[in-house]
Amino acid sequence: xxxxxxxxxxxxxxxxxxxxxxxxxxxxxxxxxxxxxxxxxxxxxxxxxxxxxxxxxxxxxxxxxxxxxxxxxxxxxxxxxxxxxxxxxxxxxxxxxxxxxxxxxxxxxxxxxxxxxxxxxxxxxxxxxxxxxxxxxxxxxxxxxxxxxxxxxxxxxxxxxxxxxxxxxxxxxxxxxxxxxxxxxxxxxxxxxxxxxxxxxxxxxxxxxxxxxxxxxxxxxxxxxxxxxxxxxxxxxxxxxxxxxxxxxxxxxxxxxxxxxxxxxxxxxxxxxxxxxxxxxxxxxxxxxxxxx
Numbered sequence: 233x234x235x236x237x238x239x240x241x242x243x244x245x246x247x248x249x250x251x252x253x254x255x256x257x258x259x260x261x262x263x264x265x266x267x268x269x270x271x272x273x274x275x276x277x278x279x280x281x282x283x284x285x286x287x288x289x290x291x292x293x294x295x296x297x298x299x300x301x302x303x304x305x306x307x308x309x310x311x312x313x314x315x316x317x318x319x320x321x322x323x324x325x326x327x328x329x330x331x332x333x334x335x336x337x338x339x340x341x342x343x344x345x346x347x348x349x350x351x352x353x354x355x356x357x358x359x360x361x362x363x364x365x366x367x368x369x370x371x372x373x374x375x376x377x378x379x380x381x382x383x384x385x386x387x388x389x390x391x392x393x394x395x396x397x398x399x400x401x402x403x404x405x406x407x408x409x410x411x412x413x414x415x416x417x418x419x420x421x422x423x424x425x426x427x428x429x430x431x432x433x434x435x436x437x438x439x440x441x442x443x444x445x446x447x448x449x450x451x452x453x454x455x456x457x458x459x460x461x462x463x464x465x466x467x468x469x470x471x472x473x474x475x476x477x478x479x480x481x482x483x484x485x486x487x488x489x490x491x492x493x494x495x496x497x498x499x500x501x502x503x504x505x506x507x508x509x510x511x512x513x514x515x516x517x518x519x520x521x522x523x524x525x
Contacts, residue, residue, distance in 0.1 A: 245429040247276045248304060249506050251386045252441070253311035255448035260519050261309060264499040267515040274507065283306075284448075289388055294321050297338065297345065307339040307506045309322025312443050313337055315351075315378025322347045332385050333411055334378035337502050350501035351382035351494070355390055359466070366487065367436040370394040374427070374453045375441035376404040379468055384408060385415070394420040398430040420517035437464040438481075445475030452476040461485030470495045473520070492520050 247269070251261045262278040264455055269276030281300075283292050293314055300308060310318045315334045319325070322338055322345040329335050335347035371392045376399035389397060393405045395412070405423040412421050424430035431438075431454065443449045446469050454477060459465070465481035471492035479486045500511035 236401070237375075247274055247306050247507060248279070248300075248301060248308055249276075249307045249308060250281050251281040251311060252281045252283065252293065252314060254282065254313060255446065256282050256284075256311060256442075257524040258447055259289055260471070260495065261313070263519040264496065264516045265503055267519060268500070268503050268509075269425055269507070271512055271515055272507075272509045276507065293317060297321050301340050301345070303353040307337065309502055310336050310338060312379070316382075317342070319347060321345065328352065331411065331415060332381045334381045334406065336378070336382075336498065339505055348502075348505050349382055350498040350505070351379055352386040353390075353501050354494040354497030355383050355468070356386040357497045358489065359386070359390060360385055362414060362489040362493060363464060363466075363487065368392050368403055370396065370433075370435055372396045372397050372430055372433065372438045373441055374400070374430075374439065376401070376408040376423075377441070379410050380404075380441035381411070383468065384412060384440060387439075388412070388416050388419055392419075394422070396422045396424065396430055396433055396435065398424045398427050400425065431455075432456045435463055437466065439466045439468070440475070440477045441468050443469070444506070445472075445477050447471060452480055454480070456480040456483070459484035459486055464488065467491050468494055496520075 245363045251259055262280060272366050281296055288362035292496045315336055318335050325347040329349040332349050332352060334349055336351050337348040339346045368391055371387055373380055397405060402425060409421045409423050412419055440453050443454055444451055445467060459481050461484055464487040466489040467475050467477050468491045470473050473490045473492055481488050496516040499516060503511045
């Protein structure tokens with residue numbers, strides 16, 4: 233890995249960070265980071281590196297990290313589909329990322345790459361603000377990838393006792409179940425490779441932790457016939473803010489939560505880790521208010 237230090241870049245006040253992912257042109261991360269930077273009068277630039285716009289190969293992520301580190305970037309955020317793949321390209325992980333098994337922040341520091349995860353914190357804070365003390369004894373989580381893993385651990389912190397998890401990839405299910413049981417032996421974890429079977433169980437709420445619903449992946453993971461007004465619905469997708477998943481749930485009378493709160497929460501923690509400055513909620517919220525208006 234590159235041994236280029238970015239200490240002098242941090243000290244000079246000129247800061248550069250970026251988001252790496254696929255199909256991320258509608259991401260609000262640059263706006264949120266830069267508005268928080270302006271609040272601290274920082275010379276701070278945040279770029280988008282959308283690998284869907286180039287012919288993607290297995291080596292692109294490694295090359296991106298090396299190039300950005302050598303150019304003096306302070307670090308990167310990592311999103312779909314690289315949150316687990318990036319782990320093999322870093323030197324160490326903070327405890328929360330190690331436990332979750334997923335990284336959405338890589339901080340470049342004195343020639344080392346340190347992985348962090350702010351997705352879980354972002355989801356937990358958004359859930360508490362939106363749903364309060366809503367029933368959550370048993371929850372269905374759709375998606376066991378990088379974001380889904382972070383949400384799963386956040387749900388346990390929120391008091392969920394039975395977690396039903398669907399994913400189309402058996403290896404994702406087995407890996408997440410193993411990590412959850414190691415950290416939370418009293419948690420009931422049921423895994424499903426058949427979504428219809430999972431949806432037949434009784435749940436207090438359903439969470440979409442897949443990319444389905446994004447502008448580039450339209451549709452809903454849950455058929456509309458499965459919704460009823462005794463459950464709540466949460467989507468981690470935030471572009472668009474109103475996904476088909478949420479629209480169907482709202483039509484059935486469900487309480488819902490979009491991915492905006494999680495996006496703001498994870499961005500705030502990312503900003504603090506990358507820049508060392510405290511984050512602010514209101515400027516980030518205005519980014520979304522302005523995008524709607």
